[in-house]
Amino acid sequence: MRVVILEERLCECLNRAKAAHRAWSVRRVSSRLSPALRVEFRHRELRAESCPSRTHPRSVKAPASVNMVETSTEAGTVKIPASFRRLVARRTGNSFRDVAEVEEISTPKLEAGQVLVQIIYAGVNGGCETFRARGEFAFAKNKEKDLFGLGAEGVGIVAALGAGVDKLQVGQAVTTAGANAFAEYVVASGDSCYPVREATGEAVAVSLSGLTAAGALEVKGEMKEGDTVLVTAAAGATGSFGVQLAKLAGCHVVATVGSPEKAAIVKELGADRIINYHEEDVAQVLSEEYPERIDIAYEGVGGRLRDAVVDNLAPGGRLLAVGYISDYPHTKTSNSQNGTSVSSQPSSSGQHHENGNGKAGRLSSRLPPPHELMWQAQTLNFEGRTLYGNVWPTDPKRLQAAKDNLFKRYYSGQIRALVDHTKKFHGVEQVCDAIDFMLSGKALGKVVVDMRRQS
Numbered sequence: 544m545r546v547v548i549l550e551e552r553l554c555e556c557l558n559r560a561k562a563a564h565r566a567w568s569v570r571r572v573s574s575r576l577s578p579a580l581r582v583e584f585r586h587r588e589l590r591a592e593s594c595p596s597r598t599h600p601r602s603v604k605a606p607a608s609v610n611m612v613e614t615s616t617e618a619g620t621v622k623i624p625a626s627f628r629r630l631v632a633r634r635t636g637n638s639f640r641d642v643a644e645v646e647e648i649s650t651p652k653l654e655a656g657q658v659l660v661q662i663i664y665a666g667v668n669g670g671c672e673t674f675r676a677r678g679e680f681a682f683a684k685n686k687e688k689d690l691f692g693l694g695a696e697g698v699g700i701v702a703a704l705g706a707g708v709d710k711l712q713v714g715q716a717v718t719t720a721g722a723n724a725f726a727e728y729v730v731a732s733g734d735s736c737y738p739v740r741e742a743t744g745e746a747v748a749v750s751l752s753g754l755t756a757a758g759a760l761e762v763k764g765e766m767k768e769g770d771t772v773l774v775t776a777a778a779g780a781t782g783s784f785g786v787q788l789a790k791l792a793g794c795h796v797v798a799t800v801g802s803p804e805k806a807a808i809v810k811e812l813g814a815d816r817i818i819n820y821h822e823e824d825v826a827q828v829l830s831e832e833y834p835e836r837i838d839i840a841y842e843g844v845g846g847r848l849r850d851a852v853v854d855n856l857a858p859g860g861r862l863l864a865v866g867y868i869s870d871y872p873h874t875k876t877s878n879s880q881n882g883t884s885v886s887s888q889p890s891s892s893g894q895h896h897e898n899g900n901g902k903a904g905r906l907s908s909r910l911p912p913p914h915e916l917m918w919q920a921q922t923l924n925f926e927g928r929t930l931y932g933n934v935w936p937t938d939p940k941r942l943q944a945a946k947d948n949l950f951k952r953y954y955s956g957q958i959r960a961l962v963d964h965t966k967k968f969h970g971v972e973q974v975c976d977a978i979d980f981m982l983s984g985k986a987l988g989k990v991v992v993d994m995r996r997q998s
C-alpha cells in the first residue's frame with residue numbers, strides 16, 4: 544500500500560474538523576482519513592492539548608517542529624522525520640540525571656527486518672535506569688562504551704518498515720523493548736514489536752510492569768487458587784498488577800503500602816489485607832493473622848520488609864524477589880540532594896516475631912544480600928522454601944503466552960493498568976524529572992513520559 548502523509552492535507556483536515564465542530568464530530572472527520580493519517584491526526588490533537596515543557600540543563604533547544612521528509616520504503620512512500628531527538632549517555636556516572644544528554648540524530652536508514660517507531664509514551668523503570676546509568680551488574684559493559692541508549696520500554700506508532708517486515712503496518716500501534724525508548728523515534732527489530740490497540744501509557748505499563756508480575760506469579764511462582772499471596776509496593780507499577788492477577792487466580796492477597804492513599808487504591812484493586820507499614824508492624828501482622836503463613840511473596844522493596852516476608856513464608860512457599868528498591872543508589876545519594884526521602888522500611892525491625900524460630904534460626908538472617916540474589920539470578924532452597932532472584936520465565940513460549948493473556952485480560956477489562964496521572968512529563972527534556980519522581984516513591988502506579996515533541 545502506498546501511504547503518503549501530506550502535512551497540507553492534515554492541516555486542511557484539522558481545520559475542517561475545527562470549523563465543522565458543531566456540525567459533525569472530529570471522530571467523523573477522522574474516519575474519512577487513511578489509517579496512517581488518522582493516527583497522525585490523533586497525535587496532532589493530543590499534542591495541541593499538552594503542556595509546555597521545561598528545559599533539561601543538558602538539552603539542545605527543541606526545534607518548533609519536526610522536519611519531515613518523504614522516504615520510499617517497502618511499504619510505499621511515507622513521511623518520516625529527517626532527524627529526531629533521543630536521550631543517550633556518553634559515560635557512566637552516579638545517576639541517570641548525571642549521564643543523560645539530549646542528542647539529535649539523522650534518522651537512520653532501516654535495515655532489513657527493522658522498523659521505525661514514533662515513541663508516544665516511554666515507561667519509567669527508575670531502578671533499571673539507575674543501574675544502566677551507573678554501569679553496574681547486568682549493565683557493567685556500559686562502563687566500556689562511548690555511547691549507550693536510555694529507556695527500556697515504550698509504546699508508539701510504526702512510522703516506516705524495513706525490507707521483509709510483513710507482520711506490521713505503518714500507522715500500527717506497538718510496544719517496543721530495549722534500551723532506546725527515551726527518544727522521539729526508535730529503530731527496532733520488527734520481531735521485537737508487539738501490536739497493541741492504541742499507543743497509551745496504560746499499554747506501556749502492561750507491557751513490562753504487568754508482564755513482570757504475570758511471568759513471576761503465574762509461571763515462576765506457579766500461583767494457584769487458594770494461595771495466600773503477599774505483594775509489596777502494591778500500589779506501584781508492577782505491584783498493582785500483582786495484586787490483580789493474584790485476585791483473578793482466586794488467591795487471598797496481602798498487600799503492603801507506604802501511605803493511606805496507596806492503601807485506598809490497593810483496596811479498589813481487590814487486596815484482602817492491606818498493611819501500611821508506617822502504621823503497622825508487618826512481621827507482627829503476618830505472624831498473628833497468618834499462622835499458616837504466606838505461600839508466595841512478590842517482593843520488590845527489600846530491606847527489613849524482605850526479612851519480615853521471608854520469615855513468614857510457609858513450607859513450600861516461594862519468594863519472587865523482583866527488586867530491592869529501598870536499597871538502590873538513590874536512597875544513598877539523590878534523596879539527600881533532591882530533598883525527597885522515602886521511609887521505606889516497615890516498622891518491624893525492632894521487634895521481630897519469632898514464628899517458632901530463634902533469632903539465629905531466622906531464614907532472613909541466612910540469606911545473601913538482595914543484590915546478590917537478584918543480579919546473580921540465584922535460586923535458593925531453604926527448608927522447603929524457594930527463593931527466586933530471577934523472576935522471569937526461562938521458556939520464551941510461556942512468556943509469550945503470559946503476555947498475550949495479560950493483554951487479553953487488560954483489553955477485556957479484567958485488569959486495570961494503573962498509570963500515575965498526578966504528574967505529567969513531556970519530551971526528552973523531562974525524562975530525568977520523571978525518573979526522580981518514580982524514585983521518590985510517591986507515584987501511584989506507573990510513571991510514563993509523553994515523548995512527543997511539543998509544537
Ligand SMILES: NC(=O)c1ccc[n+]([C@@H]2O[C@H](COP(=O)([O-])OP(=O)(O)OC[C@H]3O[C@@H](n4cnc5c(N)ncnc54)[C@H](OP(=O)(O)O)[C@@H]3O)[C@@H](O)[C@H]2O)c1
Nearest residue numbers: 670776779780781800801843866867868869885887982984
Ligand atoms: N526484575 C524485573 O524485571 C523488574 C521489572 C520491573 C520492576 N522491578 C522492580 O520492582 C520494584 C518495583 O518497581 P516498580 O517499577 O513497579 O516501581 P513502583 O512500585 O511503582 O515504585 C516503587 C515503590 O517502592 C516503594 N518503595 C519503598 N522504599 C522505596 C524507596 N526507598 N525509594 C523508592 N520507592 C520505594 C514505594 O511504594 P510503597 O510506598 O508502597 O512502599 C514506591 O512507590 C523495584 O524494585 C524494581 O526494580 C523489577
